[in-house]
Amino acid sequence: MTRSKRRAATAPAFGRVGRILPMLLLTLLVVALILPAGAAISPGFLGPARPQEPAAAGPWQQLPATLSAPGAGGPSGGGARPLSDAAPVPDAAALAAQLNATLKTDGAGSFSGVVQDAVTGEVLFDRAGDEVRAPASNIKLLTAAAALRTLGPDRRFSTKVVAGATPGTVVLTGGGDVLLGAGESAPDAVLGHAGLATLAQSTVSALQQAGVSGPVTVLLDDSLFTGPPLSPAWSPEDVAAGEVAPLFPLALNSARFEPGSTTGPRPVDAAMAAAETFAARLASAGAAAGLTVAPGVARVPATEKTPDDAGHANKVLAEVESATVGQQVDLLLRTSDNYLTEVMGRMVAAASGKPASNEGAVAAVLQQLEELKIPSATLRAADLAGLTLANQVSARQLSAVVRAMTTGTDSRLRSALAGFPVAGLTGTLGSRYTDTSTSRGAGLVRAKTGTLNTVIALSGYVVDADGRLLVFSFIGNNLTPGAAGNKAALDRTASALAACGCR
Template sequence: MTPKKGQEGAAPPPGRLGRSLPLLLLMLLVVALAVPAGVAIGPGFLGPARPPGPAPAGPWQLPPATLSTAAGSGSGAGIRPLNAAAPVPDAAALAAQLSATLKADGAGSFSGMVQDAATGEVLFDRSGDEGRAPASNIKLLTAAAALRTLGPDRRFSTRTVAGSTPGTVVLTAGGDVLLGAGDSAPDAVLGHAGLATLARSTVQALQQGGATGPVSVLLDDSLFTGPALSPAWSPEDVAAGEVAPLFPLALNSARFTPGTSTGPRPQDAAMTAAEAFAARLTEAGAAVGIAVAPGVIRGPAPQPAPDGGQAGKVLAAVESATVSQQVDLLLRTSDNYLTEVMGRMVATASGKPASNNGAVAAVLQQLEELGIPAASLHAADLAGLTLDNRVSARQLTAVIRAMTTGPDTRLRSALAGFPVAGLTGTLGSRYSDTSTAGGAGLVRAKTGTLNTVIALSGYVVDADGRLLVFSFIGNGLTPGAAGNKEALDRTASVLAACGCR
């Protein structure tokens, strides 16, 4: 039986959102989406002015009257305790409340950890050091590793290179799997780099070089090594489209249609993208009298000729969205394919083979360098599609604490990508009933779901203004039991409402 249990959830359509959520949440959504990622969280909660009148919780939990950027804020800003004098919740009082909500519906059990983000003080610990299958919560490890190794501003280049044989163009993969088939879209993440734009620029370069055709297209996707599929993945998950063979070049994160998140995927995403490029090159070439031969074959891009010849010369290039923007997307939508590709790019930057094993080793190395012991952690993949993974709640909270308050400010870029309860990403359709509504708009957390696994790890500012990080992991659960997701959401909502003293 495949361990995957469908999609983790998506935000409801705009019409439904407007009908089902109060004005407060709609205002919070505007704040969450309008403020740049580097400063969105702290200033977004604070706001310099607020309407008068009593509030059921602290004023930092109300929507700000205006958006502001704190003095000195920048890419290194981000989460900090919103009230330096706010009391740390009493551990015993908090544990009593969490124990009442964190209960399995049927079989299985939950582990959990809650820490004060500023001090690291453990406020709740239920088997927090026990390694458990974390499902997609393991994506947090790759997000942190990518930001540290590649850097938030890194972009991946997809190039065309003059081949060794005159009249050949080599499409060279550089790790961008979010390519669009049309024109580059500078304001987008998916489709930021477009194959139509690359084709037109390539034709211009060919014209300048005196080419008349016919032109043949080759594909160099040799950046990745090893098997394209992890041996830990179930064939059923691959067939269902949860993931696909990995290549360093793809359209729409290896989907046939932009924005699609379910259903079968291309099994050779690189060749699918190369054929789309060849079609765009044919169109652009026809306009200026340059013919393009049908078909695409794989072949290596030559190194630049030492004598200054054409072979190996870069003809054109398009750049991906930044690593920060891609991390935001993979966390918000829980994109399995993008996560695994990002892991291989981390391996490449670390001097390791860009394979499944190399990617895992590179990510775990980054955890150790962050000061998070990884010896007890087992990662069979990076997307979380297998029950073979073992990560503890303490390790996950340590990663999130490093993102929120740690000294490596590159990790701040991950914060805006955490889904917001009741509003965005895989939490968009949750936190809508009376038992969880208190966390809507406040809880920001990464979800995780397999047939017998459910997890939620993230951060929240409590009613006293204290920033808390948390991780809750359920294993051995009854498949399909709705109460388990509700238990997680109620528990996180308790943290948001906590004035636990």
């Protein structure tokens, strides 16, 4: 089974609404970023009590008269008001009436769904919420939560060059960074934060200081991950199409040939491709210093691998560090990066003392759900990217994960919030919410998307018209492949939540 999801170009402007929408969305994004940016409901999401206002009167809901500069506050110029626990909770019956009118399939299949008040956890809408279903890429939310809890949002992964056992040999050692760039390190970037050209230059300097003058041989150590590099749950067609690729603990561009590429075939051996690029950069940097690099790269023989404390054989000559785990989680949620998600799962397993394999990664992620006290006895995970129907997760479980991120006691999970795609603006929601039936949610709905041939899902959070924070998850299964109305149904339903003053 292959995934049907393909990124579409942003829809053209439509009439008067289309002309004003970009300005409206940008302003809403500025405000929306202020509201949930890494803060808990108590005290972060909660602010001082404010006077009751009519529905849709909050500053996050107003059409701006002027475009606010970043950091200049809300449409009124005085800054966005904090959310308040005094904001009314939607009436469940009134909310259900609206959602049942929009949450309808286009053809075969059915939708399940859950909406909760983020502060209290009260369930405001429940349609088969405990029924486990294929969640597609919504399962990435589980990996995001596990990575932030296990690794921490500030953790970075190191790619090192160490001295080999044989004089004149250097070993490129993967440490989990698959967002390496081929050029200089880019400190302000996530993709390409660590660059192989910078690593090569530092390696040349270290070799010069060590008095190395002869030809240098480059070896590759990518032994951090164990087990098969491909999950048995993945379709060969998906692999051939480039939805995912064999997993290694180092790669360029999240295992893409070019940094801007998001579709098409991937390198079969991303680690070796990175090593060969490093060898070329090392040869270029070494030429001016009189160093030559032997052609070809081989993997380190198992007999030459030694413990980290073995001395000279593992002396670190140079290293570069990745962007933080928090930044990488933002990227995998915003772009729904399958490769990065699976690698992050294996890094969670390694940090948990489990084998850094597919099975170890799944076990480590599910363990984190249990520690979050999210019931997972019914949950089944065959991978972490969501490429298979064998994954079975309920809307209630996904909603609970989002609630843990917005209002739970573990503040490390707040780092995931900024990575949720914003309706009509960013990531996999960037080209959606552009017509009159969904414009009420533009700039307000923040949600992880998920799409397979017969599956569509949307899980996230939104501030309603009364200023109440709601979390939600909607999952459609057994749908008619290619039926455009299913995506529209989810977007209209999330927009109804954003516009709700349901009392």
